[in-house]
Amino acid sequence: MRRWVLFLAVSAVFAGSAFAEQPGSKKRRPLPPEFGRVIINNTSEKAGMAAVSFDHWYHRAKYTCRVCHVDVGFAMKPGATGIKAADNQAGFYCGACHNGKLVVDGRTVFESCGKALIGENRQACLRCHSVGKNVPPSIDFKAFTKNLPVGRLGNGVDWEKAEEAGLIKPSDFLEGVSIPRQPMTAQKDFALTAKLQGMPEIIFSHKKHTVWNGCELCHPEIFVGVKKGATKYSMVEIFDGKYCGACHVTVAFPLTDCGRCHTRPVQ
Amino acid sequence: MSRARGWLAASVLGVAVAAVALPGPVALAQGQGAPAQDWKKEFEEVCAKTQDAMALPLKELESLVARCDKLKPTIEKLDESQRKVYARRLKVCRDLYQFVIESRVKE
Structure with missing residues (x-):
């Protein structure tokens, strides 16, 4: 009983710390459609355009993380990719799918940064370059997620259960971009002992992670340690976006959902 | 007779010159896309094994x-x-292979 009280107390502290980023400023918790939103502004404002607002929720329902972050080549940190309109026009980055040709679920994926759009019809640019503009979304979040299993935090969707139930089928292959690969044999799951006495152990599932990420998305860029136990992870670093925090601060279920990692009761 | 010989010699020489000179431009014309295909093919072959990296022998x-x-x-x-x-x-793919090598060595 005391252990669970301690667990809840620690969870509450970390949950609070997630919203208190700087002294005196309170970070607003994102609403479900906003969770996983990335603002891209390498060149947009310099070119007289609004910055790009990218929502992960729709894209993650259609493609695995690996397709975009390994095969298409998007970096894991916002702004680190250095996307230019010319890249999209040449069929890279957003343009790998947003080319006006690819059809997903019977819809032709609109063209990004198409030369025909520039100049005459800048309204079309607002589909992505929408920061600070009142642009109605082309896909309604509420309607899209209404039949998906409910998650406690983040987008309010349990994406893992949604895939298990066949309600979403993220593709792990993009024609003309991905390299055909053999099915993967997942590495074994393992347990990590929490530093805090009484805190339930973390059970890390390789299977759950590799199905969406492969190996190369995490190793060695995010998890550089080659020997188990050599790297000591701290929750402060993780909340700061390192290690698990590279995804679980921004896109995957948030770190405040403690019980999804700290799952094994201490013996 | 000597005139016919001259024509024959000229023809043989012409064929020989063409045989030496033509493959260059022909290969160049065909090869404009070929080097690009070569690097992409090599890239796809090399990076297609990230799935199996943990099971590959050290030498590979x-x-x-x-x-x-x-x-x-x-x-x-x-x-x-x-x-x-x-x-x-x-x-990304090179670093993964290197990561697996290092993890093997340190095991």
């Missing part, structure tokens, strides 16, 4: 890392968009 992993390193200068010469994308993709 080392060979894959060497092939990645050999391919890097070619990719660095591509136009900006291609270079950005494929340099990152190559790095």
